[in-house]
Amino acid sequence: MGREIELKLDLSEEAAGRFARWDALPDREDVARLRAIYFDTPDGQLADKGLSLRIRQSGRRRIQTVKGEGSAGGGLFARQEWERPVRSLTPVLDSKTPIAQALGEAAAQIEPLFETDVERMRWVLKEGEAQVEVALDRGAVRAGEREAPLCEVELELISGPPAALFAIARRIDGAMPVRPGVLSKSERGYLLRESMKNAVKTEPIALDPSMPIGDAFVRIASACLRHYRRNEALLLHHYEERALHQARVAIRRLRSALTLFRPFLLESDVARFQQELRWLAGMLGEARDLDVLNGRLADAAARETLADAREQSHARVIEWINSARVRALLLDLAEWLALGAGCGGADTPIADFAGARLQRLHKRVVNHGRKMKTLSPEARHKVRKDAKKLRYGAEFFVGLYRDKKHERARRTYVGALKGLQDELGDLNDLATAPVLFARYDLAADTPLGLRSAKYLLKKAEKAHDRLAEAHPFWR
Known part of the structure; x- marks a missing residue:
């Protein structure tokens, strides 16, 4: 061997x-x-x-x-x-390979x-x-x-x-x-x-409760990089809006991982990668905004008005992901992770760390999201971003809580969290629509296919209450 x-x-x-x-x-x-x-x-x-x-x-x-x-x-x-x-x-x-032992009688089915x-x-x-x-x-x-x-x-x-x-x-x-x-x-x-497939979603991340924090971070961040690269490869073949969405999700997940594990990483590494990933997410953001807006519009004439801007934004996405700057970022990330990401003092088992980090994010979302109707659009957007970080953290660490004791609580909690994200997403789309309408010469009263802000706020408040009442599955 x-x-x-x-x-x-x-x-x-x-x-x-x-x-x-x-x-x-x-x-x-x-x-x-x-x-x-x-x-x-x-x-x-x-x-x-x-x-x-x-x-x-x-x-x-x-x-x-x-x-x-x-x-x-x-x-x-x-x-x-x-x-x-x-x-x-x-x-x-035969006994010189692990196949027979791994498969037992099923080895006879190999073809x-x-x-x-x-x-x-x-x-x-x-x-x-x-x-x-x-x-x-x-x-x-x-x-x-x-x-x-x-x-x-x-x-x-x-x-x-x-x-x-x-x-x-x-x-x-x-x-x-x-x-x-x-x-x-x-x-x-x-x-x-x-x-x-037109897009690739996240894959499960196998973590063991006794795994050192440093090893867990490398595995999580590598999964994020793999998620991005698989969708980038689809985009390089031809533009597909779902692949762009998943590529941006992968970037956000990687940025969230850098934030979650920040105490164990070199500050200079976190700063340089956050800066480059923030830039990349921003470069891909216009096309994603236009794709979402186009999907919201019920009026064919309004979609036609957006067509040229969308086509140009899609071309820019391909130009940016082909750039030397993006390729250098990917090689830098790959090397950093392959060589251990410089995780210092990260021998503590991941199980001891994961629950504490999730609890901290949970409290932030619950506390900052109270009285949703009275929050400014900016404050609601911050709650939305924190809810995303919480969801990504829950997805990173879910492999630590797959036993029967945690399964029902995990499903209930993640479902409530997803519901809150969806409602806050609709509110964010409604709040940013006027800016996008003005930028792309759409009439201010263009139908957006969303209910009123009052109705959406009521739904978001109920979704927040469900999350606050859900039992944290990591406890």
Whole structure:
């Protein structure tokens, strides 16, 4: 059994062609065609247990590889792996791999699910004291009749510190645009078997109550970065308003994580990442505001008036996410998380920390939201932002409270919190509408498809009361 440490970088086919001719690469390279078949049970039991099984063929040589679950921080994959030569394309499931033990009798159900077929160009680079294998893979992933292109660079650490991988990645990005890749080849195959998505929502975050705070933060922040990158990849393919929304949710979640864990992070790190993430969220904000407004408008003529502004804002989104500044931010975040995020004094178990932070946010939302009808729009907006932070925190830590004792309370509480967010969101849309109407030359009396402020305030007040009465599930 070995341990693989590699950094994946996504790039376009055009950038891949430039990379293959990059003058910083050695003159000698290996070129091979690699076909890999991935196996699992029909219901994906191996994937559920964090394992992947493949047989890769190059020429007459066949290698079976089992990869285990490991850390995947924004493109850096550190995983256990078991490799062995095999004679055929039938997996060998003996005691030398964890497959039989993990699946038991279900191991007999293992069958081919999908395959990758790539041309791999390979070089070895030296970066300071480190030695790194550089591979450019171009080809396809196939599952049944479905096929998706595959184009990525893998930087695998042979020896030396992991920071060398990011140094090389930055040099590559200086010559052609690349981004941290957050999907393994096996994940690409499993996704190809599912129905195609226009946006990717948050994934569950596995936390253990005894996990140190520093490790928990890295896992949470890495999940946020993965959430953003998956939706950014959809936007780079074509603009989709739900993908933009989820990309902005990912940014807000990451900013909330930085705030929640601030006592254990270097202030300089928090400041620089909050500044850049705030900038990115702002750059994407206009398009999101126009998408929401367009969805609210019942009048076709009003939607037509917005059409040009929306189209221009969508084009700017693609321009910004393609910028060197965004790519640099993603690489900086990926490296920071891969190297531990500088979490100081963060050995305390996460369970001791999570409840206290959630309770603090809960009290703030409950206390500041009292007498909703008398609050100014600005004060209500602040309650709305705090409610979002509370919801993100609850989602981050929910894995710590999945036992039967907490389950009913968790469902009730999260439902009440979501209800408050929805009502405050409608109020915010109503309050900001006049500014947007004036900016985009819409009549002040344009129907917005919302009830009156008095009605919405009454609903928001009731939603706040339900949250205040809900039992905090972490207690």
